[in-house]
Amino acid sequence: MAEGATQRRSRITPEREAELYEAVLDLLREVGYDALTMDAVAARTKSSKATLYRQWGGKADLVVKALRHGKPGRLDEIDTGSLRGDLHALVALEDDCTMERNSALMRGVAMAMHHNEDLRQAFREQVIDPEMGGFRQVMRRAVDRGEIREDCPALEFTLHMMVGGFATRALLDDQPPTRAFLISYIDAVVLPALGVSPH
Amino acid sequence: MAEGATQRRSRITPEREAELYEAVLDLLREVGYDALTMDAVAARTKSSKATLYRQWGGKADLVVKALRHGKPGRLDEIDTGSLRGDLHALVALEDDCTMERNSALMRGVAMAMHHNEDLRQAFREQVIDPEMGGFRQVMRRAVDRGEIREDCPALEFTLHMMVGGFATRALLDDQPPTRAFLISYIDAVVLPALGVSPH
Structure with a gap:
């Protein structure tokens, strides 16, 4: 490397x-x-x-590297001391304008992945797998702190919940995801599903 | 009509x-x-x-009507007497093979919606709005039965959670959504977020 x-x-x-x-x-x-x-x-x-x-x-490698380069901050550098703090900090990595631009971009790329196996593979290896790694660290620390039970069934779906909130906002509400939306979603859905109080 | x-x-x-x-x-x-x-x-x-x-x-109207026609069963005809029963019944409307076919189809259409305003509008009016109406009924009954608290913050995100699980399965795990996956997801994420015991 x-x-x-x-x-x-x-x-x-x-x-x-x-x-x-x-x-x-x-x-x-x-x-x-x-x-x-x-x-x-x-x-x-x-x-x-x-x-x-x-x-x-x-092309697939170039595009995925460009997407990764455009992502602000890194999930695995976030460590606020609480799960709620970490997830809110994650959302705050991008301002609303950047998030709207990136959301449109990501939807386009997600759809292209649908019929481009090489893009899908490059995206999985260079974006999803590292993000999942970062997520696992955030979750691991929350489990170690006793915030989440080790056997909590929602643990394996954390990324599905987060990406799902981000991805469905435009589709269902015809609005770009914003920080305010994602913070409400984290407090209303992600934390309660993990058995963590949002207060 | x-x-x-x-x-x-x-x-x-x-x-x-x-x-x-x-x-x-x-x-x-x-x-x-x-x-x-x-x-x-x-x-x-x-x-x-x-x-x-x-x-x-x-074209937009024809395609959306075709998609709606292809959907098996209707959400608002489901009434099993419990929220868990209703959500599991919803997942059971399609067998895995149909779900895989429809998932691929829907991803393609979601991509096209991205840059076709008329398709997006027709899809919202004829698929999303009625589905949201059906969902609201299912949720309303769960609230009336006392399963969900009236002021539960996750209530307004129910469809985001459900669609999110369905849509992210292929993206994150490179696997089509299956009944087994969706039932695990409902029990691990959707019901706990709503404060409903999955047992």
Whole structure:
């Protein structure tokens, strides 16, 4: 991992990498995953396709790395001392405007995953699995503190509950998820399901 | 409504209508919403486009009616005497094979809704709003029986929880939602969040 990072840095600076990812996210918003081409990324960022392929291997990997790069903060750096504090801090990583932009982006990508096995696999390996790892730490600490019972059946569904609240807001209410919505949802659904008082 | 139904029947039999809806769902599975054309529906069902437009007005309405037609049973006909019984009965309306087919179909349509305002509106009016109405009845009875407290904060998120479990199963676990999964999820998440014992 460290070696790979060194190799990457020898070819491309972190600033340049961030610029590329921003351009990929812009393109993704403009045309969606299916219509996004490596040619368009190369043209937009004034890079050669050879460089893009050497650096990322392909479109799925490039897009997923760009999505991961665009995520603010890291779940596994949150440790407020209570589960409620941790989940609220997680929601506060993004302001409402960023959340709305990312929510639209993620819905588009989630739908593209539906028929792109390579995108689905890259997303699972590079976004879902690490997020699940971060979640497990948050939950582990809540269990260790005695906030959640070790055998609480809702434990294995924590991520389903969180992602479900985020994903269904737009579909069911025709409104983007906001911090206020997600905090109400955490207090009304996630904590009670885990047997944790929301007060 | 009754008059509209009579007018419809004067033009097209219920059997023919069911046949048309099946053809629309088949086409939707084959090519997706965006690539589905009224021409293709007319060709596949040997109808005239004029008939299709007279009957349904447009693609969004036709597709949403077909989706609604394909849904087995009705939520508001379920009344087992307990909330757990009602939610389990809801899950049992579809067998796993149907659920897997419908889950794939719904993900495709949810993606198309993302950039088709007319589809989103038709889906909301003809599927989500009636489902929410059915849900409210189920919840109302549970409150009236004293199973759920009137002021339970999770009440307004019931549909988010249910749809969230269904929708995130494929995304997070790369597995289609099954009855067994949904029953575990209802018992572990939905009922405890509502303050109802899952036993």
